[in-house]
Amino acid sequence: MPDTFVNNPTFYKLDATLKRIRNYWQKTFDANKKDITVDQWLLIENLYKHNKITHNELAKLTSKDITTVSRIIELLVKKELVVREGSPLDRRKVYLQLTPKGSEKYKDVRPLVLEMRKTGWVGLNEGDYQELTRILDVIYNNIP
C-alpha cells in the first residue's frame, strides 16, 4: 500500500467536487426560477423513471435515508408535484407518483440538467468516465 493512499485525502476531493457540482446545479435552478432543490430534483427524476414506487424503494435508488426521503417527499407533496397513495394490498406501504404538474416539472428541468452534465465532462472522454465509474465502484464496495 503506497504512502499516497494514507497521506492524500481523497475524501476532501470527493467532498469538494460534489459540493461544487451541487452548488452549480442549485444556482442554475435558481437562476432559471425552477423553484426546486437539487435533492428534490433527484427524487423527481427517479419518480419519473420508476412510476409508483414506495418511500423505501426511492430511498434505495437515491442512496438516501428513508427518513430523509419521507421529508423531501413531504415538501414535494406541498408543491403539488407528487401524490402519496396508500396500497390497498399492504396497508403499510405508500406509493409515490408524480402529478401531471410533477411530470411537467421534470420535462421543464431536464434540459438544464443535461447541459450541466455536459459541462462537467468537458475535456474528458469515454474512457475517463469508465475509469471514474470503476474506481468509485471499487471504493464503494470496499467499505464494510
Next chain:
Amino acid sequence: MPDTFVNNPTFYKLDATLKRIRNYWQKTFDANKKDITVDQWLLIENLYKHNKITHNELAKLTSKDITTVSRIIELLVKKELVVREGSPLDRRKVYLQLTPKGSEKYKDVRPLVLEMRKTGWVGLNEGDYQELTRILDVIYNNIP
C-alpha cells in the same frame, strides 16, 4: 460528447460513495467512542496541520462555508478541543488553535483514519489513485 455522459448520472455515484465513506467513518468513530463527527474531525485535522489560522482560511482548506465552519468550531470550543483568540493587529480576525486536549484528540483518532483510508483503497493501485485525482480535478475545474 458520447451519450454516456448525458445518461449516466455520475452525481449519484459520487454522492453514494461519499455517503458510504462518511457513514463508515462515523460508525467507526462511534464504535471507538471518539465522541466526534466526521466534519469535526476534518477541521481538527486541518487545525493540527495549520496552526493558528482564521475561520476563513479553514473554510477554504475544507471547502466549507464560513458559516458552517463557525458553527462547527463553536461545538469544538464547547468540547474544549479548540480555542479562539482575537488578533490584536486586525480586530476582525479570530485565530483558531487546537488546545492540548485537541491535539490529543487528533493523535488519538488519526490511526483509525489511516486504517479506514487503507480499507477504501483495497484492490486499487497508485495509478488508480492518480486517475481518480486527475478526473475529479478536471470536473472540479470545469464547473463555473
Next chain:
DNA sequence: TAGCAATAGTTGTTGTAGCAACTATATATT
C-alpha cells in the same frame, strides 16, 4: 478626513443526513 467599499465573522432560516424511538400493519411460529 469623511464617506464608502471590502473583509471577518455571527445569527436567522430552510433544507438535507442519519440515528433512535415510535405507530401500524403484515408475516412467521407455535
Next chain:
DNA sequence: AATATATAGTTGCTACAACAACTATTGCTA
C-alpha cells in the same frame, strides 16, 4: 388463534450546507 418478529413509514433530535442579513472592523478614495 396468540404471540413474536419483521417491515413501512413518521416524528424528534442533532449536525452539516448555504444563502441572506447583520455587526464590527479595516482599507480606499474623492
